[in-house]
Amino acid sequence: MGSGKSKESPAADQKNNIDFTRFKARVDRINISGLSRTYDDYVRRAVENLFKASNFQDIIIETTNAKDNLLQLGVFKNLKINIDISKGSEATKNGYEVTFCGDELSRLTGSVGTELGQNDGALTAELTSPNVFGRGERVSLNYSYSYVKSSVLNLRFTKPYYHTNVGEYNPETSISVFKHSSPTPWTKFRTEEAGVLLDFSFTLPFGLSNSFQYEVGMKEIVAMNKTTPFFVREHCGPKLASIIRYIGTFEGRDSNVFPSNGVLIKTTNELMGSTLSQFGVMKSDVHCELNVPLFAGISLQMSGRVGMLLNDARKEAIPINSLFFLGGPQSLRGFELAGAGPYREGVAAGCTSYWASGLHLWSPLPFSSYFGGFGKLFRTHLFYNFGTCNTFTTDKLRSTAGAGIAFRIGQKARIEFNYCQPLSFESGDRVKKGFQFGIGYEFI
Template sequence: MPRRRANVPAPTAGKVDLTKLPARVDRVIVSGLSRTHNDYVMKAAEGLFKVTNFQDVMLEAMNANSYLNELGIFKEVNIKIDVSHAPDATPNGYEVTFKGKELSRLVGSIGTEVGQNEGSLRTELTIPNIFGRGESLALQGSYSSTRANDVTLKFWKSFFHTRLFENRPEFSLSVFRHIDRMDISSFQNSNLGLMGDFSISTFFPFQLRHSFQYESSVREISILGKSVPFAIREHCGPRLASVLRYIVGYDQRDNPVFPSQGIMVKSTSEYSGLGGNISYMSNNTHAEVSVPVIGGIVAQLCGRIGIVNPTKSSSDLPISNLFYVGGPQTLRGFRFGGAGPRVDGTAIGAQSYWSAGFHLWSPLPFSGVFKGLSNNFRTHLFYNLGNFNSFTTENMRSAAGIGLAFKLAQRARIELNYCVPIQKYQGDKTVNGFQFGIGYEFV
């Protein structure tokens, strides 16, 4: 029996208008499923069965391909669109086949990770798609020669196959051990505990990403030297924390590293005191606004504010939850913690702080000659100001300078700035000259 051909008009000198080619999808096939249940991938076919022309077939096939890749079960997915040749084929009918290759039963990776002013080596072993609906179990570890080291066993489950697909709901449960060295304050914080997280996006009145977390952990502070002030020693020992955490983010920037326009706001609120012997409430909010000026120059205004208060008059704030003002992420021209309160020359952290920055970002000179490479670089003029334990400009610190920034991957950047402290006070630890910074949220 000869194969039926699609009803395609003869080519003309101009472009073919695919919207005028009637088409419908008779069958959608997802092959390569060995451990995955069929109902987990069925949502990929919903849009394809609603098409009326060949252009929609192609667009919906691409959307379905993106959706299948987001499910976390395939290493790769290929698309094949063919004329439907089944016995019950309809006129102008097509078959769309997605040929997937599932992830191995054990996946390992090793690489680097960027934190706030530190880099670390990260390894991960993952068992993907455990029960056939996108569940995964991962053992993650990171090591930094400067500050933080952690080990995490994490179970993750997405609900992308449900009606809430556009809201990207996710759930995770983690057992973790986190060690954070604060050499500037001569103490180390060890945190062993359990955390549950549920994340979801909402779109009214504007797009927000929400994360609801609960953490139960044992936090132990130990000193790193002999001559440590009593203001730090009194915080030593194990404590039990029971923390509710809410993180909300709004991000409409056109680029997360070097935006030319857009607004970003991220706020983290915590309440500790449901149990245990650590009681506090805190909030830390970061925001930035970018506006194009002329000739590729972008004006950017950044700000950050944080506050932590005890919820019981008899309880002391844990020193590991206080804020350290100074450094590339909060106040350039000052060392990390160099603009905060000190006891016997040792930084002890602040109960509140604010900082702001104004930048003029510009492409490199002659950027048109080295288009691919120069897109990863920017120069900037900046002016930073901030204060701690006071929301006024009295005793405010400030600095200005010029710098070069390099985009690292798609989220972080490296900065090399020449800083000139303008307002400083006795006891501050400043950097009058070059300062290096690495991270993903700068002021």
């Protein structure tokens, strides 16, 4: 924040614990510099709460909020703040002038980096043209290629509506043209997709993020090699696909990676069919997580996930690439990827329903304070995973207990290195006793 002056001299001496609410103040004028192609109405709403300030502390708080709002608009690459005494013929008693100084983003920006997925990592490259028409619109071209040889090519146009009367809900629309390719080695097929995705997203005041999507395009299932079984080959070939999708997320945790308190609820629901008017398959997946702090940095985590597929056999058969595959370090530890479920002819056959749960006792590293900030990147845990598929009972229950250490990567993903002891499993399951490595952003 820039320099601040007060007509009543509210010295910014934190040692004296000065109560800034005692100093009456108001904002007479707001200046935003550095914008050349952005319309005034797009930035006005982001700073208007500053005019409601009645004391100097309000000005400080609302100035910080306004800066966050301006950066969220996606037009600035940096932003500085200056608070000064209001001057001129229109200056009022106890009046201040707030100035935001920033630079607009370039018309074309690019980046190359890496991205973590579920037990996968990818090299990504992106070109973006921000603020195309002066109200936050952006066009982006993204390409990624992962370790498991999946690829994503995505051209997207996004239009935000932060400046409108419903701006507090963060509404945004987008249209994407995409081409995806992803292998499924445990069932020996590859999915090739190309199409168009329409998306409308918004956030409700209590923290529920919503995304409504419509996707239409061609999906093709391709046999990976000559050993692909016949029951998989029956699903192969191109097919017109139409999907209506809803994604809802309530994020109430204190951290995305190592939460110690709070709740996460995420649901994905899809209606799938071959045309817009004929939907024969419904797919639903719900993930929940509860974190409870205990003592000495130790916390209890309870998580669960449930999925279900329903179809009208007269309209639509369930394609094999829409089935659930249970098992692996992100779902049921102690099993290989897709290893906890039915197998046919040596490959995973998938399931139409499943449920899985986990209990974790998370703790900081012993003597982590001696390692400084580096020690905060690690956590240890004791865990118990259990679940099954094709039933919502405890029949054919799979379960694993173990212990491990996790390492945080950024603010979204982590690496786990666990020792797993499978306790119950079926004869055809692919069990992985001993050490198991996992990397991702969503675990049970």
